[in-house]
Amino acid sequence: MKLHKAQRNQVKLRLGLSGASGFGKTYSALILAYGITDDWSKIAIIDTENGSASLYSHLGGYNVLTLTEPYTPERYIQAIETCELSNIEVIIIDSITHEWNGKGGCLEIHESLGGRFSDWAKVSPRHQTFIDKILNSSCHIITTVRRKIDYSLDVNSNGKTQVIKHGTKEVTREGFEYELTVNFELINDKHLVKTSKDRTGLFSESPEFIISTQTGKKLIEWCNSGISIxxxxxxxxxxxxxxxxxxxxxxxxxxxxxxxxxxxxxxxxxxxxxxxxxxxxxxxxxxxxxxxxxxxxx
Structure with a gap:
C-alpha cells in the first residue's frame, strides 16, 4: 500500500443517452459519435431497435450490426468484440435495455430459472460481465437506454391544454449510470437534453441543450487531455x-x-x-x- 500523486490519464469515453421512445436517442448518439471521431466509417451501431439505426443512413457511411433476440449478455459482448476487431473507434449500443428487459435478457433468464431471489446468483455475474465489457472496451462507447413513459396534462403558452410525454425511470439494472463518464437524459421529442451525471465538468452548469457535433468535440478534447498510454x-x-x-x-x-x-x-x-x-x-x-x-x- 503506497501513496502516489494523482495523475490525469487519457481515457475512453463511456457515455449514456436515455429517454422515452421518439425522443431522439439514436439520432443524438450518431451526432455525438461523429463529433468524437469526425469520421463516419469509424462509427458502429449495434442495433436492437428493429432497424432504426438505418433510418439515419443519409448522415454518413457509419456501420450497423443488427442484434436480434435472444438478447443475452453474451450476445451483446460478442457484438462489441466484433466491432472492436473491425478497428471501430466509437461503438453505439442502441439499446442496452434489451439486455435487461428484452427477449432472452436478464429478467427473462432469471424467470426461467425459477424467479427466486437466490437465482440472481446465476444471472448477476452474467450481467456484470456485460457491464465490465463496456467499461474495459478499447473503443469509446455510447449506450442508449429506454425510459418508462409517463404523461401529464400541461397548459401551453396559448392557454391550451395538451398531453405531454415524459421519460421516467431507465429500463436497465439500477446503478448503471454511476459507471458512466457522462449521462444525458433526453427530456422531450425536441431532442432537448439535461445532464444527470458528468465526470468531465463540461456540462454540470449547462442549461438544457440539443446535442451537436460540438458536444462530441468537447468530450474528445477532454478525453485526450491527460497522459497518453x-x-x-x-x-x-x-x-x-x-x-x-x-x-x-x-x-x-x-x-x-x-x-x-x-x-x-x-x-x-x-x-x-x-x-x-x-x-x-x-x-x-x-x-x-x-x-x-x-x-x-x-
Whole structure:
C-alpha cells in the first residue's frame, strides 16, 4: 500500500443517452459519435431497435450490426468484440435495455430459472460481465437506454391544454449510470437534453441543450487531455536498461496495471540482448587469446 500523486490519464469515453421512445436517442448518439471521431466509417451501431439505426443512413457511411433476440449478455459482448476487431473507434449500443428487459435478457433468464431471489446468483455475474465489457472496451462507447413513459396534462403558452410525454425511470439494472463518464437524459421529442451525471465538468452548469457535433468535440478534447498510454508504450519500447524500466513503472503509478505486461515484455527483450552480447564475448575472448598465443610464438 503506497501513496502516489494523482495523475490525469487519457481515457475512453463511456457515455449514456436515455429517454422515452421518439425522443431522439439514436439520432443524438450518431451526432455525438461523429463529433468524437469526425469520421463516419469509424462509427458502429449495434442495433436492437428493429432497424432504426438505418433510418439515419443519409448522415454518413457509419456501420450497423443488427442484434436480434435472444438478447443475452453474451450476445451483446460478442457484438462489441466484433466491432472492436473491425478497428471501430466509437461503438453505439442502441439499446442496452434489451439486455435487461428484452427477449432472452436478464429478467427473462432469471424467470426461467425459477424467479427466486437466490437465482440472481446465476444471472448477476452474467450481467456484470456485460457491464465490465463496456467499461474495459478499447473503443469509446455510447449506450442508449429506454425510459418508462409517463404523461401529464400541461397548459401551453396559448392557454391550451395538451398531453405531454415524459421519460421516467431507465429500463436497465439500477446503478448503471454511476459507471458512466457522462449521462444525458433526453427530456422531450425536441431532442432537448439535461445532464444527470458528468465526470468531465463540461456540462454540470449547462442549461438544457440539443446535442451537436460540438458536444462530441468537447468530450474528445477532454478525453485526450491527460497522459497518453501510447506515449508511455513508446517510452517503454525505447528503454535501454532494467533501471530505465523501473523508472517508467514508478513514474506512472495510475497506469501500472496497463503497463506491467509491456514492462515485462521489454525486460525479457533486454535480458535476451544482454545474453546474446555475453555469448559473443565468450566466443571472441578465446579467439583473442589464441591470436595472442600465435603472436607470442612468432
Amino acid at each position: 501510447e506515449d508511455v508504450k513508446l517510452e517503454i519500447k525505447q528503454a535501454e536498461s532494467l533501471e530505465d524500466l523501473k523508472v517508467i513503472y514508478e513514474k506512472y503509478p495510475s497506469l501500472k496495471k496497463s503497463t506491467h505486461p509491456l514492462i515485462m515484455e521489454r525486460k525479457n527483450e533486454l535480458e535476451n540482448i544482454h545474453s546474446q552480447v555475453l555469448s559473443k564475448e565468450e566466443v571472441i575472448q578465446p579467439i583473442k587469446t589464441e591470436e595472442n598465443g600465435i603472436s607470442n610464438k612468432q
